[in-house]
Amino acid sequence: MKTNISGKLEDAPVNIKIKLAGLWTSVTLCYLYGDYFELYTPGKVHGLVEGTNLLDTPLKLFFAALLLSIPAVMVFLSLVLKPGINRILNISVGIFFTAIMVLIGVTSVSRWYGFYVFLAAVESIITLLIVWYSWKWKRIHS
Template structure:
């Protein structure tokens, strides 16, 4: 009996490293968005947005936050577009950077109302660690 043609198995194919990285960056970006959205349900959060008593209380801080969070979104595109050497470098660099930021946020958000934020920050850390590992093990050319 030929075991190569097992009718019970599903065909799989190898996913290109660039596609894996792009989808990982997509996943982490969505987690960032969900975290910021769910934070609006924390008591007094929206009041702080209205009266200006919040972390992003001036144009420079707001721009810096926008710039920082644009990086993962742009990495979705860059992971597909860029040539392997620079692509690998940027994925490792930003993967490590965002992993460290999210671990810091997780440990500084340990309150009952922010437990969702801790969960997402740890999940985001796992995803960005996977980005680093995949980029680090980028397949070599022939």
């Protein structure tokens, strides 16, 4: 059996729904990494133990859980929703999360939060890609 290592590799087209689900997965992982890495900043663990962190009430904690469940759920919704609602939902949720991440990135500029600013930039790029792919979703011409 002869193997041709110089031949071109197959590049199968990826369905838009899979691209969107992959992007939502990526952005969700970046959110998780950012929150995990934040545990290593000075005073963070102490604030968690003392209850003096940003999420210091049950309502704030619930709101954060609700907000961050959206990108995780978008992974599934991007795969199963009909194209019309899928496109609109990905554009609107993508814009919303881009705005949030830009705000977080701008307000996090400090010596210890360079990683957070970097991740906010990466997350903004990913959510802008979600908006872009959704906006450019191919239409079937009949």
